[in-house]
Amino acid sequence: MPKAKLVLRLASRNLSKSIYADDKGNFFQVGLEPQLFEITTTAEGYQPTREQVKIDLAEAVQINITLYRSDEARPAELGGVRYGATANRDIQNEAFVKEEDAASSNFSDPAMKLDAESREFFNQALPFYKMKDFKGALDLFAKAYKGMSTSLQSIKDEEAKKELASLLPKVKKAYAISLFNTGDTKEGVALLAEIANSEPDNKSNADIFDMLVRYYESVKDKTNAAKYLVSLEKAVGPRSDLTYNDAVAAFNDGKPAEARMKVLKTISADPSFAEAYWLLGMIEYGSGNIPAAKNNFKKYLSLEPNGKYAKDIKQELSGM
Known part of the structure; x- marks a missing residue:
């Protein structure tokens, strides 16, 4: 629906944001946190809808929203709550108040603003990374990793800090791999080794173990090559x-x-x-x-x- 208003609400942190569909009824948003969002959609002359969408880190999510005219019956199987005109105004007012609260919260805690900006840098880097354009991804990953690391040190919200701490290793891994593949082996290997040493039995780090084995073989460091080969073989079997x-x-x-x-x-x-x-x-x-x-x-x-x-x-x- 052209010009429909969507309010994305992250209830766990009392934050919300409004976006508007374009002339073709499409909308696009990057940099969302990997959380459960409530999306409320409103348009003049149509019943509002409300649904929940789970966003995963570094994953694109496509949703289709169907709006029904105010005088149109809404199929029961779609679920959700039917709202009248009064309820519609309440939802919009609530969203407006939440947006003001969110703005105040961001200004009172700059670390949360830095966190959000850093996540957007990460999402912008992903298309380059998936195409193995590590040079294109590198600067964006650097901003994401350094920004999120800084934010983690000073963010006040304990729940937000815990959630950010769980995401930072993924960002660090992408940054380290990009460094390594763009020729900055010194810093890249240092970060890869930090990840490998912190989780030597994590099978999802097989690509990191393999990079380290090949690197240390190339510089004739048999001790470290053998060390990471043990982790690699635990993860994927013998090479x-x-x-x-x-x-x-x-x-x-x-x-x-x-x-x-x-x-x-x-x-x-x-x-x-x-x-x-x-x-x-x-x-x-x-x-x-x-x-x-x-x-x-x-x-x-x-x-x-x-x-x-x-x-x-x-x-x-x-x-x-």
């Missing part, structure tokens, strides 16, 4: 590329039994890892188990018919 490399090293060192154990671990973690079947075929061939060697070579060819070992394997198979 196939690492176990394969270990298997190759054992094979080259003349330790076929150890190599076999490690390559089987690789295949267990990733059954489509073609080179693991090539290596297992070589191990079986060296131990004299020709049928097993053939099976593994054929498995390699089924996965990588034109792979780098395909020509050699075909020659081996023709002579077996």
